[in-house]
Amino acid sequence: MEQERSVDILMSKIKDEPSYVEDIRQNPIQTLQKLSEEVKLSNPIIPASQDKFTYRIAVSVLSLVVLIVVGCVAVVIMIAAIEKTAEPEFPDILVAIGSTALGALAGLLAPIAQQPTPVK
Template identity: 35%
Template structure:
């Protein structure tokens, strides 16, 4: 559903940015074909990764693995009496932040 909303918004933007489409819509004997062409163009202009479940799954798996490796590595290093390197803490924190960013809802603005 959200892909359709973004495509519709892109279609409206196309009509605003390209006045010849509006003229063509007014003069064409079959305005439905103009709308269909504009809709296809709007769908093609949306981001190619939108709705790509495999990409999100890979990102979640990689970031989740990085979180676990950082946490377990820190625990292991502390258990043997060594200090945790700052880079390990930074990587773990960045991975957790990225996961939160993936799961946070996207804001919809006008």
């Protein structure tokens, strides 16, 4: 399903109300400003704190990255055990990606501190 954009809503308002066409001819800037305000009021921006879809995608992708890194570490350890190497070497990029993804995941999942309300 395609998301309806503000310009689509604006066009449907103009098509549905013939008086807007005449108003645009006479005073285009003022009429379009009025229409844009109506569209903004009827379609408010979703704040990031309420955008659950994007939040879930971010948590899912970061979790997947952490799991892939853990899997890669397990493979490196198994290869080191097969080759009987004393200490397995982990690539620096693997450590960097894993720690960054884990830190970002912790930041997303940590509770947000509320500012105390001033006492009156």
